[in-house]
Amino acid sequence: MTHDEPLYLETLAEFACTLVASYDVSTVLADLTHRLTKVLDLIGCGVTLAKDGRLEYVTGVPEKIAALEREQVETQLGPCVTAYQTGETVAVEDLQDRADQWPSFVALAQRLGVRATAGIPMHLEGESVGAIDLYSVSPRAWTDRDLAAATVMANMATAYLLNASLYDRQRRLAEQLKTALESRIVIEQAKGVLANEHSISVDDAFERLRRHARTHGASVRAVAEAVVTVGLRPD
Numbered sequence: 001m002t003h004d005e006p007l008y009l010e011t012l013a014e015f016a017c018t019l020v021a022s023y024d025v026s027t028v029l030a031d032l033t034h035r036l037t038k039v040l041d042l043i044g045c046g047v048t049l050a051k052d053g054r055l056e057y058v059t060g061v062p063e064k065i066a067a068l069e070r071e072q073v074e075t076q077l078g079p080c081v082t083a084y085q086t087g088e089t090v091a092v093e094d095l096q097d098r099a100d101q102w103p104s105f106v107a108l109a110q111r112l113g114v115r116a117t118a119g120i121p122m123h124l125e126g127e128s129v130g131a132i133d134l135y136s137v138s139p140r141a142w143t144d145r146d147l148a149a150a151t152v153m154a155n156m157a158t159a160y161l162l163n164a165s166l167y168d169r170q171r172r173l174a175e176q177l178k179t180a181l182e183s184r185i186v187i188e189q190a191k192g193v194l195a196n197e198h199s200i201s202v203d204d205a206f207e208r209l210r211r212h213a214r215t216h217g218a219s220v221r222a223v224a225e226a227v228v229t230v231g232l233r234p235d
Contacts, residue, residue, distance in 0.1 A: 029157055030059045036132070036153050037061060040146055043114060043137045047157065048073060048080050049122075049130035055084055058130075064112045065135055071108050072133075078105040080131035083119030087128045089151065090119040091142040109135075116140035118147065120154045129158065183221040190224035194233070208234040 033045040044065030048055040057073045060066035072078035079090045079102075092098055093116055099106045109117070116136040121128050132154045134142075187209065194205035212234035213223045226232035 079119030083131040094139040187224040190227035
């Protein structure tokens, strides 16, 4: 069975719009698994991401698919693990053929009524960072078109991760700049207070702040805030 082309294109368009807006990564990945399940007419879909060289469960729909994802995370065996480790798509037409390779995973899949699966690696800058798993209730010869569609959506999921990482980095930088600016303001205020009260230069006032901070194991900003707010007067 090939994928639902109109739904696939609609999904790509909607998620492209999401990429330039504010979003929560876990919510987007969960939505992506729902959409991919419909696009490829699957029983379900799951996402795992790498952490310290091991895959960790992120999301899976429906719940029995989540159980299969957690099984792979627990044993580090299964299609998503192999896809992640090799960096290549793992397409299994009938899971019974992999019973020796992934015994506990295949046994659980059979109990849950899953017969076929495909693991799609997620790549970032040439390295595997996770995998998307596709699940079918009957043996399925995965077509090149289906796997290509799933790969595009896996790349899209990776783009969300990269974009979120860049956004987080920019946010942290903005916070650091804001903190630095606030520190500079309060330090300048404290220097002015000390310079005015002791008739010294602002450079000497700053040296008093710095010396007091070093002696008492505090930051210059903390000493400056104490000067401005509670009347501390370093010698």
